[in-house]
Amino acid sequence: MTSHELTISQAHELLARREVSSVELTRALLERIDAVDGRVRAYVRVTPELALEQAAEADKRIAAGDAGPLTGIPAAVKDNICTRGVNTTCSSRMLEDFVPPYDAHVYERLRAAGAVMLGKTNMDEFAMGSSTENSAFFSTHNPWDIERVPGGSSGGSAAAVSAGEALYALGSDTGGSIRQPAGFCNVVGLKPTYGRVSRFGLVAFASSLDQIGPLTRDVRDCALAFNAIGGHDPRDSTSLPDPMPDCTQSLVADLRGMRIGVPREYFVEGMETGVAEAVRTAIARLKELGAEIDWDVSLPHTRYALAVYYIIAPSEASANLARYDGVKYGYAYRQGENMWDDMARTRQHGFGAEVKRRIMLGTYALSAGYYDAYYLKAQKVRTIIRRDFEQAFSRCHALVTPTSPTVPFRLGERTDDPVLMYLSDVCTLPINIAGIPGLTVPAGFSEGLPVGMQVLGPHFAEDVLFRIGYAFQQVTDHHRRFPPL
């Protein structure tokens, strides 16, 4: 096995046995990036000097016997997570030259764990999109088929892990932005319970929905990375004070005593048969592992989730993005007639089409006269969707669904039709609305392209999701397949 195909756990073993140093491992990954990123384009910025510096520090810690599971392991970080001294662009012209003066909480945690950052990954501008085609810089390509999208908005992070350009990555998920690309690229991705991971230093998109999470090669790695980034942070007022369990304790290889539901609304019309088949086959494996499968679960208000999401998320975004005024940081237009003109033109030139579309939708939904019909109505239906899940979890420990209704689509295929693009998140966005955790694991292939299975649990039940995903990976090898690059 070559070093770029290692899991975190395997690399940790090699480092602990001194069979490889972190500097050597980091060099190997940087070479891999050189070799394939011209085709994949996962990174907005590679930071080789910083990476080698952090690797040298990690080697000292390893030599001193002070190594944790992530020490010396090379990772990628989505470019909406603030990294002190390293540009954090959100793949937007607006922040192209922005250099954060502080670290995001999660990056602080990774640094404390001795991690090595290889660079910052491409994304849909301000995390608004499902294909990474909304990046203001360039599109990322799916390593499984270079003509297809990697999903989004964390498409760069998913493609980097899939293509062997990082051993794991951090992403963010507002409506599926970790899980959908992870599913498209055949890697594991976790959207934690809302409030589990501090959003301090995450550039805000929709604050009641955003959550940071890991993208990894297997479920054990996902638990390790989640252990490192989760837990209370007083700098985020929505951060949960509850103590974090050690999630590796939940990695048990059987599912006896578990009741897993399959919500019928998620095998929707328009779902590809190859996707539905792969997920049904995966569910049969869960049954063989001892789980009781409940095929009679219903989340009756699922069909309203898309409208709820596309009112709430743009409304919050329109408020959050008002900060980009060309005064404090970011791109600034200065040839206007006066200050107000400068501000308007800063936004006109600094934001891309999808970001503008969502700001307009949000301001419209929040405006006087429409507030009750749109925003308030959406918040009420949000309550009903949340109750659907509570009902389902009163009879099941977890739910399984497809992660996406289709396999990765072709670049350019959906860029002209926003509603069709929004539909690619139809299986993932109800989860953010309810604030519950969701894990995607590679479930198989359709037409040679990856299919993801999404596992859902009640608030704080990440351990249940890890157990199901881990058991599944003990009897399957989809996650050990690598794209032909």
Add this chain to the structure above:
Amino acid sequence: MREQMSHILENFQVLQDVDTTDVPPTAHSLALTDVCRDDEVRPSLSQEEVLLNAPDAEDRQFRVKAVFEE
């Protein structure tokens, strides 16, 4: 863009089918309320660091064109 926006807004109409009588709105999915901390002086970024990304700064302040007309 105008046509796309109308299409998106049409899709929002489905919500009118849902009976939300007596349903409270959800702003956040978790019931955290009144999260407070003590008002203590703590270390923070220096003015230099804060102004590092400013498109235009002068005298430790952000500089913009005149706000008020003469």
